Amino acid sequence: MTEPLAPGATIGILGGGQLGRMLSVAASRLGFRTHIYDPSELPPAGDVAHLVTTAPYEDSDALFAFATTVDVVTYEFENIPTLTLDALEDHAPIRPGREALRVSQDRLVEKEFLQGLGLKTAAFADVPDMAALATALPQIGAPAILKTRRFGYDGKGQARIMDPTGAEAALAEMQGAPAILEGFVDFSHEVSVIAARGLDGAVACFDPGENVHKDGILHTTTVPARLSASQRTDAVLLAANILNALEYVGVLGVELFVTPQGLIVNEIAPRVHNSGHWTQNGCVVDQFEQHIRAIAGWPLGDGKRHADVVMENLIGDDMDRVPELAKDPATALHLYGKAEARAGRKMGHVNRIAG
Amino acid sequence: MTEPLAPGATIGILGGGQLGRMLSVAASRLGFRTHIYDPSELPPAGDVAHLVTTAPYEDSDALFAFATTVDVVTYEFENIPTLTLDALEDHAPIRPGREALRVSQDRLVEKEFLQGLGLKTAAFADVPDMAALATALPQIGAPAILKTRRFGYDGKGQARIMDPTGAEAALAEMQGAPAILEGFVDFSHEVSVIAARGLDGAVACFDPGENVHKDGILHTTTVPARLSASQRTDAVLLAANILNALEYVGVLGVELFVTPQGLIVNEIAPRVHNSGHWTQNGCVVDQFEQHIRAIAGWPLGDGKRHADVVMENLIGDDMDRVPELAKDPATALHLYGKAEARAGRKMGHVNRIAG
Known part of the structure; x- marks a missing residue:
């Protein structure tokens, strides 16, 4: 079709x-x-x-x-x-196609893909076993982070190695899963670009948002993000580079570290992304409709932002704050209808509109 | 509860x-x-x-x-x-309660209710039969409109009487249904107020919209409407008057004629209203969420408008325009998923955001 x-x-x-x-x-x-x-x-x-x-x-x-x-x-x-x-x-x-899944399902494949496009990533090494870890650690340097190659999210499947003596314990935490060692990146803040590519190859990006995490889970996304004009351009161009390389159709999230040496790609997600929820109250066409438009072969929205927004996730018993939040006329509530407010569970989010 | x-x-x-x-x-x-x-x-x-x-x-x-x-x-x-x-x-x-339904289901009861609140309506008379029509017509004057008391919408169940010779034919169009004769109102334009009342009695109004009809069906609603400051105040106060009199809970639509003699109430609808669809892209809390908040006993949104909007209904084969409309980044599409685009059928609407 x-x-x-x-x-x-x-x-x-x-x-x-x-x-x-x-x-x-x-x-x-x-x-x-x-x-x-x-x-x-x-x-x-x-x-x-x-x-x-x-x-x-x-x-x-x-x-x-x-x-x-x-x-x-x-x-x-x-x-x-x-x-x-x-x-x-x-x-x-x-849609998006299988290549995007193949690349993003495996941290090692993803990093190699990104470097192949000429994009910067954290230093990394394949760590199939303890011998490989022992070899990689001096090259990458400590502190570093050991991560499972697959199935990690919200900080799960990760272990920090503060110095070489902690290497064995960290590898044990991987429970035998293939792992990748990543060097620490000295970044001032994290931003993400939510970008889309249509069936016709057209690309549209939303304004980058600035992310703050808490306990390994996204806490807030703020637009506009602190970025220079050239960083903003770089962010958009590298997202387009990734979309085109994957012949992607749909919305993709790209997490970026902002460093004095430029933007470093943390990871990509071949789907709508938590850091794009602000678009629901900041854009005519939000990330969800943008994704639907792309996979349906429709023209994309242009990603233009009409308001400053701070998105905050409601995690676990943050749900107790809903009655208070509902009173604030500048706050748009988005609840997910989940029955049980377990600790660490994403229950909803709010978009606070400025001005 | x-x-x-x-x-x-x-x-x-x-x-x-x-x-x-x-x-x-x-x-x-x-x-x-x-x-x-x-x-x-x-x-x-x-x-x-x-x-x-x-x-x-x-x-x-x-x-x-x-x-x-x-x-x-x-x-x-x-x-x-x-x-x-x-x-x-x-x-x-x-919610809203039965009193609002009782009043709004019958044009005669509704007009008497509104006049009882001291609000202006068109001149009207109960017309159970031809004798009553013959008596009423000289008092109301021609031209006038004969309407069924119940079940009218989108211009259905209405017949104009241009002069007394047309009275009998108009009554025949009512097909025996109880009717009301309404005098013509010399108005410059029509506006509507979408207002809400919470379970706690709090009232919030959206900015009035200006309505244009085509073939008896709402065509566009534009915000802001052409209203003086005092007309705007009057519109909000009379809506609140109606809501309080009905001890209403939920969103109510009030259609108003703007005349040199002030605002004249055309009709009320005890529900979300087509002329309030612009709120989806002009407000943090739109009329639909406002209604849900009210009937759920939640705090109301404040009705504040953050954009100028023109809402246009998509009727029947207006659906053929969707591929073009989808290309305009300032146009928000809202389609209803109806299978068959029959003539006169509301298939969707668009909200065009200015600026």
């Missing part, structure tokens, strides 16, 4: 968390229906979807049945099993 | 058209689920709802089952049968 999807078409979404939920709402604004596929019962996105399939990602019968009801497949997370993609790809286009 | 509804609660919505659809999306932003009740298969709101009941409004078993799943009942249209309300009211609070 290269024709634009007509309103009334159905978009399949792998993963029914808050990102799938907000994608589903955006799809409805353009007249599309959604079909959510998620292994868990009552996923948050199911509250705002036309259809929900509850089945494991390895259930090829369920995947086939799902694929026959949808016109295009997209996803809210990058760790989709290869088997799932194999089962789907003959029946419906998968 | 007078406590605020907690996120996770379920809101029942009678009617699954575009208003129910956008109410459902707004409810999801606050972490609520919705249950849509509609007699037709696959209502537009069903695409973004947790539950859908397809049953007639007179099916008391289905209504009872529906009521047991919801924490509060609201509606997207005012012509809800009394029987439906009787079946629901013992099981869940109905």
Whole structure:
């Protein structure tokens, strides 16, 4: 399919968390229906979807049945099993495509891909075992961070090595998973670019946001970010470089460290991104609609920002603050409908609009 | 229930058209689920709802089952049968309340209610039969408009009487339905106020919008409307007057004629209103979320407007313009997911943001 999807078409979404939920709402604004596929019962996105399939990602019968009801497949997370993609790809286009998943599912492959594009990353080394770690550590230097190559998110699957004596304990924390050693980057702050590429190759970027993390989880994103004009240009150009290299279709998040030596790419996420939630109250077309437009073959929004926004995540018992937050007329609430407010769980976010 | 509804609660919505659809999306932003009740298969709101009941409004078993799943009942249209309300009211609070429905379901009752508040309306007379029409016409004067007392919308159930010789033909168009004769109002333009009242009695108004109709259907709403400062104050005060008199909970639309003699109330609608769709792209809390906040017992948004907006309805084959409209970065699309673009059918709207 290269024709634009007509309103009334159905978009399949792998993963029914808050990102799938907000994608589903955006799809409805353009007249599309959604079909959510998620292994868990009552996923948050199911509250705002036309259809929900509850089945494991390895259930090829369920995947086939799902694929026959949808016109295009997209996803809210990058760790989709290869088997799932194999089962789907003959029946419906998968957007963003598999190359983006292959690259972003593995920190080592991702770093090599980024360096191949001439982009700066932290120093890194493949660490299949203790011998490799012992070799790599003197080259990378301590402190450094050992990370599993796959399935890490929100600071999970990571261990700091403050000096060589801590190497063995850090490797044990990987529990035998293939790992990568990354050097520390001396950065002043982190920003991210939420960028999109359409089916026709057009690229549009939202204004970079400045991110602050707390306990390894994104805490706030502020737009505008502290960036010089040339840094802003660099950020946009490198995001476009990545999108074009992947022949990407959809929204992609790029996390960047700001350093005196320029912008260093931390990681990329082939999906809508927590640091792009501010666009819901700062742009005519937000990141969720932008993603839907891209995968549906529609023209992209231009990413223009009409307000200064601070996005703050509501984690766990931050939900207790909702009655107070609801009183502030400059605060837009976005709650995810999750039943249980567990510690560390993303329950919602607020966008505070300035002026 | 007078406590605020907690996120996770379920809101029942009678009617699954575009208003129910956008109410459902707004409810999801606050972490609520919705249950849509509609007699037709696959209502537009069903695409973004947790539950859908397809049953007639007179099916008391289905209504009872529906009521047991919801924490509060609201509606997207005012012509809800009394029987439906009787079946629901013992099981869940109905917001806005029945008094607002009783008044707004009948043009005669509504006009008498408004005059009782000291508000100006068009001249009117009850016209149960031809004798009454013959008496009323010389008092009201021609031209005048004969309207069915109940079930009129988008110009349906109306007949103009240009001079007394046309009276009999106009009455025949009412097909025996009780009617009201209304005098013509010499107005320069029409505006509407979208106002809300919370469970605690707090009132908030959105900035009045200026409406242009085409073929009896709303065509555009423009904010800001052409109003003097004192007219703007009058508009807000009379809306508050109506809300308080009805002990109203929720969003109400008030259509006003602007005349040299002041503002004349055309009609009220006890629900979110087409002329309030601009709020989706002009306010932090739009009319749909405002309604959900009110019926959930939450604090209201303040109604502040952050942009100039022109809302335009997409009717019937206006849908053919969607590919062009999608290219304009200042245009926010809102499509309703209706399968068939029949003539006169509201298929979507666009909000054009200035500046």
